[in-house]
Amino acid sequence: xxxxATIRIALNAxxxxxxxxxxTMLGIIIGVAAVITMIAVxxxxxxxxxxxxxxxxxxxxxxxxxxxxxxGVRLGAGANQSLTDDDAAAIVREIPEVQVAAPSNRRxxxxxxxxxxxxxxxxxxxxxxxxxREWPLQSGRMFDQAELSGNAKxxxxxxxxxxxxxxxxxxxxxxxRIRKVPFTIIGVLERKGQSMMGQDQDxxxxxxxxxxxxxxxxxxQGKLRRVGTIQVKVREGASMQVAEERIRELLRQRQxxxxxxxxxxxxxxxxxxxxxxxxxxxxxxxxxxxxxxVSLLVGGIGIxxxxxxxVTERTREIGLRMAVGARGSDILTQFLVEAMTLSLIGGFxxxxxxxxxxxxxxxxxxxxxxxxxxxxxxxxxxxxxxGIFFGFYPARKAASLLPIQALRYE
Amino acid sequence: MSxxxxxxxxxxxxxxxxxxxxxxxVSVDIGEGEFVAIMGASGSGKSTFMNLLGCLxxxxxxxxxxxxxxxxxxxxxxxxxxxxxxxxxxxxxxNLLPRTSALDNVExxxxxxxxxxxxxxxxAAQRLAEVGLGGRADHHPAQxxxxxxxRVAIARALANNPSLILADEPTGALDSRTSIEIxxxxxxxxxxxxxxVMVTHEHDVAAFASRIVTxxxxxxxxDEANQPxxxxxxxxxxxxxx
Numbered sequence: 020x021x022x023x024a025t026i027r028i029a030l031n032a033x034x035x036x037x038x039x040x041x042x043t044m045l046g047i048i049i050g051v052a053a054v055i056t057m058i059a060v061x062x063x064x065x066x067x068x069x070x071x072x073x074x075x076x077x078x079x080x081x082x083x084x085x086x087x088x089x090x091g092v093r094l095g096a097g098a099n100q101s102l103t104d105d106d107a108a109a110i111v112r113e114i115p116e117v118q119v120a121a122p123s124n125r126r127x128x129x130x131x132x133x134x135x136x137x138x139x140x141x142x143x144x145x146x147x148x149x150x151x152r153e154w155p156l157q158s159g160r161m162f163d164q165a166e167l168s169g170n171a172k173x174x175x176x177x178x179x180x181x182x183x184x185x186x187x188x189x190x191x192x193x194x195x196r197i198r199k200v201p202f203t204i205i206g207v208l209e210r211k212g213q214s215m216m217g218q219d220q221d222x223x224x225x226x227x228x229x230x231x232x233x234x235x236x237x238x239x240q241g242k243l244r245r246v247g248t249i250q251v252k253v254r255e256g257a258s259m260q261v262a263e264e265r266i267r268e269l270l271r272q273r274q275x276x277x278x279x280x281x282x283x284x285x286x287x288x289x290x291x292x293x294x295x296x297x298x299x300x301x302x303x304x305x306x307x308x309x310x311x312x313v314s315l316l317v318g319g320i321g322i323x324x325x326x327x328x329x330v331t332e333r334t335r336e337i338g339l340r341m342a343v344g345a346r347g348s349d350i351l352t353q354f355l356v357e358a359m360t361l362s363l364i365g366g367f368x369x370x371x372x373x374x375x376x377x378x379x380x381x382x383x384x385x386x387x388x389x390x391x392x393x394x395x396x397x398x399x400x401x402x403x404x405x406g407i408f409f410g411f412y413p414a415r416k417a418a419s420l421l422p423i424q425a426l427r428y429e
Numbered sequence: 430m431s432x433x434x435x436x437x438x439x440x441x442x443x444x445x446x447x448x449x450x451x452x453x454x455v456s457v458d459i460g461e462g463e464f465v466a467i468m469g470a471s472g473s474g475k476s477t478f479m480n481l482l483g484c485l486x487x488x489x490x491x492x493x494x495x496x497x498x499x500x501x502x503x504x505x506x507x508x509x510x511x512x513x514x515x516x517x518x519x520x521x522x523x524n525l526l527p528r529t530s531a532l533d534n535v536e537x538x539x540x541x542x543x544x545x546x547x548x549x550x551x552x553a554a555q556r557l558a559e560v561g562l563g564g565r566a567d568h569h570p571a572q573x574x575x576x577x578x579x580r581v582a583i584a585r586a587l588a589n590n591p592s593l594i595l596a597d598e599p600t601g602a603l604d605s606r607t608s609i610e611i612x613x614x615x616x617x618x619x620x621x622x623x624x625x626v627m628v629t630h631e632h633d634v635a636a637f638a639s640r641i642v643t644x645x646x647x648x649x650x651x652d653e654a655n656q657p658x659x660x661x662x663x664x665x666x667x668x669x670x671x
Contacts (some may be wrong), residue, residue, distance in 0.1 A: 024540060035528040339524045342485060343585065344513020344541040346506045422512070423485040426524070 025349055029356035043325050044365035047406055050318020051369025051398040052376055054311040058394035059377035061307035063387035068297045078253040079151060080263060082106075082270070083285045084245075102284060103244045104228075106273060110249065114265045116257035121147035122246035124231055130224055131196040132184040139180045140223045141197060143231025151250040152211075159191045159206025167227045170234060174202040177221040178210045195224070200234055202226065263288055315398065319405040326409035330354060330417070337417040338425030350418040351411070358410025362403035369402065370395055432593060432624050433459040433482060438491035439647075440477050451477040453647035454491065459626060461592070464619040464657070466635035467628045469644035476597065478644065479628045483516055483595045484508045496592065513542050517586025521598035523578040525570040531557060531581045532566040538589040556584040560614060576607035583614060587623075594618065596627040600634050606667070612637045613660035 033040045084102045102122070110120040124143040129136055142148075146161050156175070166173050174195065181190045190204045202224075211220040226235070253262045263286050270276075274283050337350055374390060381388040417425050440452040452474045459465055469475040480486040481493060484500055493500045495515060503511070512518075517538075525534045535553040544552070557566055560580040570578050579599060586594050596615065600608035616637060619625050627638060635641050636658045643651040 021543060024543065028540065031529075031533075035526075335524070336526065339526070340537070340541070341509065342483070342512060342518050342524075343538040344509055344589070346509040346541075348506075349509075349541060421486050423480045426485065426520075 022352065025352040026356050029353045030360065032353070033357055033360060039329055040361060043322075043329060043361050043406075044368065046318055046321035046325055047362055047365030047402045048369040048372060050315055050322065050402045051366055051395075052372035053314045053318065054398035055370065055373025055390065055394055056376040056380060056388075057307045057311040057314070058304075059373075059388040059390050060380055060386060061304035062389040062391050062394075063381070065297070065300045065304050066389050067387045068300045071296075078255065078257075078259060079289050080251040080253065080259070080266070081287045081289060082110075082249040082251060082266065083287065084247070085283065085285065101245045102249055102270075104246060105244065106270060107246065107249045109269060109273060110251060110266055113269055114262060116253050116262040116265065117251055118254045119147045119151045119250075119252040121145055121151045121250045121252075122228065122248075123148055123250065124228065124236060124245075124247045126231075126236055128197050128235070130180070130184060132193065135184050135186075137180060137183040139177075139183075141231065141235065142223055142225045143228040143236065144225050145228050148225075148250060149208075151252040154211060155209050156206045157209045158189075159204070161206065162227045167229060170230045171227060172200065172202045172230065172234070173205045173227065175206045175208055175225040176204050177208050177223040177225075179219050179221040180224055181207055183222075197224070197235060259288055259291065311394075311398075315401055318402060322402060322405045323409040326358065326406060327413055330410060330413040334413075334417045334420075334425050334428035337414065338420075338422050338428065341418075341422040341425060347418040351415055354414030355407070355411050358407045359403075361410065362406035365406065366399040366403050370399065373398070431458040432461045432463075432496055433457070433626070434492075434494045435481075436492040438478070438481060438493055439489050440474075440481065440486070441489045450647050452481070452488075455644075455647075455649055457642060457649065457652070459624065461624050462619070462622055464616070464625045464637075464639045465627070466638035466641045466655075467626065467644065468630060468632075468635050468641055470630065472646075473644040474647040475628050475630075475644045479595060479597055479626070482593075482626060483518060484511050509541075513538055514589055515592050517583075517589070517591040517594045519579065519582050519586050519594065519596040519599045521601040523570070523575075523582045523602070525578055525581060525585075527571065528569055530567045530569060531562060531573065531584075534570070534581055535584045535588050537585060542589055553584070553588060556587050557581070559587070560584045574607075575603050576610055579603065579607075579611050580614065583611075583618075587618070592624060594623055594625045596625065598628055598630070600629070600631070605633075606664075608634060609660050609663055609667075613664055616657070616660050 082102060104122050107120040107122040110117055121144065126141050127138060128141045129138050130141075145167060149155070149161070157178075159175070162171070162173060162175075165171065176184075176190050176195075184190070184195065185193060190207055193204050194201050195204060196202070208221070208223075208225070214220050251262070251266065253259055266286060267282060270284055271282060276283060340350060340353075341347075373395070377388045377390060380386060417428075420428075434457075436456045437454040438452060438456070439450070439454050442449045442451055455474075455478060467475045467478065477486070481488050484495075484503075488501055491501070495511065498511075500508070500511065518524075526537070532550070532553050535556050536549050539549040539552060554563070554566060557563055560583050562577060562580050562584065565573065565577065568577075570581070573581065579602075583594075594615070599615070600611055603611060612634065615625055615627070619639075625638075627634075629635050636655065637660050639655055639657050641651075641653060641655050642649055
């Protein structure tokens, strides 16, 4: 008796017992779908945090002027509390771990374009700033050297601000007015999305640092070189902690802070903050994976039960088949093919349901979901393995009986 | 030459700590073309004997030659081949595959014999026609009466041209008229040369056989020829009186 005929017998047996076949598959379908969906939700949350880190710029630190907020008493009297361009330059020059230290000033202003106006954040920055934030241009060009040193009336614009001021129009070469000063837009920044605090990072207009200071922010000569924040990018592979410690030391030295006095500045290590968040989302993924494993286990037991029952109750059928001339190997092949067919169809349906489920969860809750091939392989492999084993094992037992024992099985 | 020859055939079952001697050394010869009824009360060993003849069970001791071949020492696969090619079974409870057409049920032994599909169809259809069910080939067992189901089972037993039909209480689940119909069918097969061994505990049914072997407590207590009643004649008579 050839293999093809046995396969035909198996498929026929599945076809004539549709309800039993569907019920058997259901266990596999639900097990696979649950695991895929849960891991997709967990992995999606983790990916979102990872993306936030990437958006922020990797290895980023922000230095803010002013004493630390954690100290109850301010001891900074007499010390120079402000950060300057020179501090930024010194950080890059003297600390080998630092790749870029970009000073910036920020202020909120009303921006007027032809026919629209919008209140947005105006930044004075150097090209270093974009390197630190890993924030490329979508179109147009960066400030050139002459513009940076010559107080040129040029601007880069973020996506949100561009949309508010120009709608669908290309903002490049358009003119905007800030406090009646006209600026020509020379470039549009890539979309950056929300910050961790939920701020729209694309609602900005960027001017050269010198332009912003001299033409807009109206700093007096003495305060001219003061900066609002310094964005520090630490070199790939260098320790954030070491860099932070060196920066702190350098700035204390430059500001002549006495030992025992609090810092007159704050170093915020945003990456660490995000790493903490990433850690918690990893724990969530682990938790989801644990729940998924349990559902896989429960699903597996379900598959096992229905397979055991449906094959055991067919012991008489096996006896009859042997009585009319089936060999043990014919019976085994038939039940193996049946179990494999159920497991594979069930596994495939489970994948479809799981992928749809993940998508649906994403659509309905707005959570990011990410399908992982490993979870699909794991879920299908495990369920199919259980299905095949427990479809095969009782059949093997029955086939090893004498035909009369199988025929008389109650 | 006898088709079946057993010598000292014995079967013991172990039930817990008890050993049940179901069969205590049975020696019987059955020739080709005989129609033998095996009788006895329940527990007499007649079913055990039948199962051994059908190679569904293995004897504890003794010898069994089927068409001269020593069956007792054969491998499981060789026994499967014997059951497939030489023996056709008819069971009390019909044992048809549910939700499967009559034709597919009859095809089953041919499937395991590796007969090509077209020939399988054709032979199965022919067997169904022979038992008078040519028009019900696509009916499922649930759509057939008990007598019709037993006819399908007989067609299945005949499918692979066996040399022996073993019927275990073939009328046990049927009313008396249907029983006589089935016996008429078996008598017709026997007249055409088929060897039939049938287990029954009803004298009425055994009366249709040409030889009656009676079992008690694992022994053969009588083995005598019988002038068989003609089942077809009985049917005609009762049909006329009805």
